[in-house]
Amino acid sequence: MNFKTKLSNGIKYLQKNKSFSIGLGIVLITIFIAIFADSLTPHVPSKLNPKFKLLPPFWVEGGNPKYILGTDAIGRDLLSRLIKGIQMSVGISLFSVLSSILIGTTIGVISGLVHPSWLDSVLMRITDIQMGFPFIVLAIIILTMVDPTPFSCIIVLTLSAWPTYARVIRSSVMIEKSSDYVDAAKAMGASRARIAIKYIGRNLLPTIIPVAPMDIASVVITESLLSFMQIGIQPPLISLGNIMSDGRNYISTHWWITAIPGFVIMIIVIGLNLVGDTLQTTFDPKLKQ
């Protein structure tokens, strides 16, 4: 298959799967914004200008075309803050999910492979402790214990997400392990490590890939929640959550400060969910037509 046919197949696929193309579009735009945030902001996001405070978006009466989405309570440009906020929120979410996949997979594979053994029990108890610890309590404690920097937020969010991966991967390793072809390979004298890499490793990707976008989506929400409750990212750093929490006091007179970031979060999360959905259907043979 040459590149052209591949491309045209791809386009055909996108045309057929509208929700996937919409989702992919949103995700790509988000990534673009996140990468080029610094050159996209029309104003300096932290520049305050009390003379132009609480301007509405330009299409609302009283809006100023220089500030497309209006300004906040101390006259900072909302569009610029939103762009930086997207960068922060998406960046944090992405890194958190990547690191939880890394940790979760490692622990899950090890634990699943060595299954009935003390190591598996220890790892699973650690996972249980982590899962049993009410996340929000852990988050509040950790984020008041250390400075709430982006790095510590990533740590906290990673802590919340890795056990799920560890458990899912462990059980899928266990299922694969007991499946016939692995039994057969074993009968043919393949070593444990070889089985692990060749048969099980290949089957793990389908477990992780469809879950990852949805997980990023839920981490985006969790991150914004932490900032919203004023325990996550702190000003002068900007995240979508703290723009919303700033705006919450003005909600019935200046709705846009809260509504627009909320809407942006929703769109990003929808995009990720649509992509995740399609991936899930693609990777789950049971759901295929």
Place this chain on the structure above:
Amino acid sequence: MLSTIIRRLLQGFIVICAITIITFIMLRMIPGDPSRTMAPNATEDQLIMLRDQMGINEPILVQLTKYIRNIFQGEFGYSFFQRANVIKVIAGSLNASIVLFGFALVLSIFFGLLFGIIAALKANTWIDKLFSSIAVVFQSMPNYWVGTMLILFISVKLQLLPATGYEGFKFSILPGIALSLPTIAVLMRNVRASMISSLRQDFVKAAKARGIPGYIILSRYAFRNSLIPLLTLLGSQLGYMVGNMVVCEYVFSYPGIGLQTLYAILRRDYYLVQGLVVILSGFFIVVNMIIDIGYTYLDPRIRKAQGGL
């Protein structure tokens, strides 16, 4: 089976002990302590006296040993800021949380199943598309934001339901709705997916061919088959719901254990935090244990895997 349950209970107990100890140590590593919150501008000498009264002046390990010894005597300590026994404080707010959580759970399961089944039966029609889109939107809205909007429109503008506090069931309705929306969405999507796949299975087709009425196929074959994944999913959702409950209670100023937890940590109300963490994690662990046992019992593949490589 019984030995599995006992083993899991024992494991759960160990996990709770570990969580208790970790919380204990972490709490004391946070800067600030309850004496300071109580009397910000007191002198160092006065603070030492206050800490003595509170019993938090000794080395952490001594305090921890004392705390654990007290627990075995049924003493969970005293809340510095609620001036009452921790058990009493938690009991006072547990009721509100149970109502809220229960209501949200009922809403989630009911509407999750209902919409999921409808969407599956009408798969790929406009109804399915509508429901699925709504689910995506529900799942994508931060629930503190939903809460804020509900307060703005339902309570403030329309004056239909109260926005804050808890004095009866009507106070749980809005936070309950805000809490249940994402779970409804997740359940609906999963019920839909597993129903669709069950409906395509051979035994369902065969049943159809044999002329068994639609509703029986639905309830006896397809639905029952979708329950296992649903059960697992619910387990993980409960964890999220507990987290979200804290936020909902904060937004609605709903006096449940979530709000207590938040306030208690922020004020460094050590023993109250300990008690709340035990309750919250205990709930989560027990639920997951039940689901785990059920899951192991129901899925033959896992049972086989227990046999080992």
Place this chain on the structure above:
Amino acid sequence: MKKLFGILLVVLVFTMLLVGTCFAEKDTLVALSAGAFTGSWDPTGHTILANIRNEQIVYDRLFEMDYTDPDLKLIPKLATEWYYLDDGVTLEVKLREGVKFHDGTTLDAEDVKLTVERFSDPTRVGSAWWAQQCEGEVVDEFTVRLRPVSGEAFAPLVNLMAMTPIMSADDIKNEEILTTDYNGTGPYHFVSYENEACTFVAFDEYWDQPNKAKVKNLIFKYVADPATRLAALQTGEADITERVDTQQVEQIKADSTLQLITMPIIEQKNMVFKVRVPPMDNEKLRLAIAYAIDRETIVNDILDGYGVLADSFVSHVAWGYAPAAGFPTYDPEKAKELLAEAGYPEGKGLPELTYTTSVGFYPKTQEYGEYIVSNLADIGIKVKLVPMETSSWEDALYQPESAHMTDTGWCPPGLEPDLTIAAFYKGPGQVSFIEDPELDKVVTAEGAETDGDKRKAILKDSVFPAIAAKVPHMTLFDSMMIYSTRSNVKGFEPTPSGGMPFHKVYFDE
């Protein structure tokens, strides 16, 4: 399945319809507090405003300041007469007869004696307000003498007694009651504290019948989030709320069911320099920073005018307030000169300074914090703003070396200036940890002058200018407390010291 769904729907709709029916006859006042209650029910065991407000309605004081009077003259309450004896040090007080505590005992001289001794006991947290330990002497059942243990004159004593809740001697002897219950002579008596809410009932046998509580039940409840507090007010779940956010003001003005009450209060917001941390020991550097802050913009634009530009080191509502000579004003050029004099021309050689501030407690701290950072950058000073969660910030606040500068507010429970002056500027001053012989000297002199007019003159002519020359604290503005009530709430007159006298409140039918 359909049936179940139907039933649930009906139940849902029905509850929604039921709700919103009006409340029964109004005999309960619900007020919201932005600050939490502490577990210390002993008035001498904490310094928390929410609890002090409780004490203001449960207890009475010997006399109270008349806030409507420009001279803040004192109104008799539990005392009928008070005067200094000839030694100029001992205060003699004649008590009102027949005043009953909530537990039925009668007020007498011993109650006052023990209250003062407990409050000013340096090992008690409540003594934070008492620069000197005091003792009492029972002359007869209704006459008591109060004097500082040191025997030196203690001018703030009268003003302190205007804010000190008189407790019962029996309770003081039996701490069990004192620390778990309120027993005062005030218009409300305490019922319970559950789920962050304190409940009170009007005290029928209140000694001052014309001033007895007008609404039978009172619930005073902690709600942390300003948006939630306002929502509760808008839905009628609460009648009064404090600390309305300035951005909510528009909304309240537009709502005919609500009214807005603004009140300049004793609280000042300060930029405090931790003088033990070099280079903050450099007076010129502190002054340079003080001159570089554009406080007009902070007050007018960031706070929307809900604050009063400070020109002294006590709030303009304080007893003895006078504008401080030499108080720094916004002048970037002068700031640059001072910075050069300090040895850091254009900020050269100056390390990055840390500036801590709290989150979610005082209004707009982060917003104006960021603005101050930009002001200081304009004259070449690099500052890092460190917003902190409230309890961590509070802990750092009282530690001498936790930052270079910190934002803080100070809201003493009375208008006595020494609650601020002696606490902050007499070495080692709170928060800044300043130790300066000259400041010590003027503050001590002011505290020893029992003649009111002379004392005011000392404050104006030597104390305030001395502080202005050293600025261990740069005062940013005097706070304005914004309250909102339902429009049927009448008679709510908050005090400039943050008090909320609920017993005067009534509902308009």
